[in-house]
Amino acid sequence: ExxxxxxxxxQVTQMGQExxxxxxxxxxxxxxxxYRQILGQKVEFLVSFYNNEISEKSEIFDDxxxxxxxDGSNFTLKIRSTKLEDSAMYxxxxxxxxxxxxxxxxxxxxxRLTVL
Amino acid sequence: KQEVTQIPxxxxxxxxxxxxxxxxFTDSAIYNLQxxxxxxxxxxxxxxxxxxxxxxxxxxxxxxxxxxSSGRSTLYIAASQxxxxxxxxxxxxxxxxxxxxxxxxxxxxxxA
Numbered sequence: 001e002x003x004x005x006x007x008x009x010x011q012v013t014q015m016g017q018e019x020x021x022x023x024x025x026x027x028x029x030x031x032x033x034x035y036r037q038i039l040g041q042k043v044e045f046l047v048s049f050y051n052n053e054i055s056e057k058s059e060i061f062d063d064x065x066x067x068x069x070x071d072g073s074n075f076t077l078k079i080r081s082t083k084l085e086d087s088a089m090y091x092x093x094x095x096x097x098x099x100x101x102x103x104x105x106x107x108x109x110x111x112r113l114t115v116l
Numbered sequence: 117k118q119e120v121t122q123i124p125x126x127x128x129x130x131x132x133x134x135x136x137x138x139x140x141f142t143d144s145a146i147y148n149l150q151x152x153x154x155x156x157x158x159x160x161x162x163x164x165x166x167x168x169x170x171x172x173x174x175x176x177x178x179x180x181x182x183x184x185s186s187g188r189s190t191l192y193i194a195a196s197q198x199x200x201x202x203x204x205x206x207x208x209x210x211x212x213x214x215x216x217x218x219x220x221x222x223x224x225x226x227x228a
Contacts, residue, residue: 045215
């Protein structure tokens with residue numbers, strides 16, 4: 001069964017450092033997403049990406065965050081200067097064409113980010 | 117602003133029991149609603165997706181219903197098993213957006 005792959009599974013970094021989280025979405029999917037879940041809290045939407053550009057982003061997704069699809073397979077989330085409150089589990093997800101009537105998101109296992 | 121609430125927050129039942137998890141949302145202009153399962157330290161697994169035009173979806177022992185006008189969805193689990201123990205999340209996608217708004221989840225424990 002196709003799956004979304006995320007690396008690293010766990011990253012520990014110092015406050016102020018740059019972090020890049022990587023995702024390989026399902027190959028024929030067109031929409032890509034990042035969500036995060038702070039420990040004990042709700043899963044929160046960060047950003048959606050379609051046709052090589054951001055289609056929607058939340059208030060959380062400020063100038064410190066950026067996303068990129070550098071090639072045909074990877075989808076990355078960069079945090080330029082990490083803060084303590086960025087510590088969370090970050091989930092990548094992908095989905096097929098919304099127009100087909102199906103929009104089932106397939107999530108990766110997540111990347112746990114710990115900022116010290 | 118869409119708000120999604122799930123009740124109860126936690127539930128513990130003996131094996132074999134049928135159970136209902138509830139989800140409510142404040143804005144009825146949704147595109148679809150999806151139920152997910154989350155195991156500790158793991159990602160989210162999609163269980164059922166209901167389009168806004170549908171009333172229910174079934175998969176095996178799971179049945180999800182949607183009453184868009186009243187802003188409610190239920191997830192029915194028949195003949196629960198210990199392997200069903202997990203957190204169940206309800207998420208709503210509003211019309212005109214690409215994002216899901218998640219509820220806080222119901223933590224289910226099925227006792228053997």
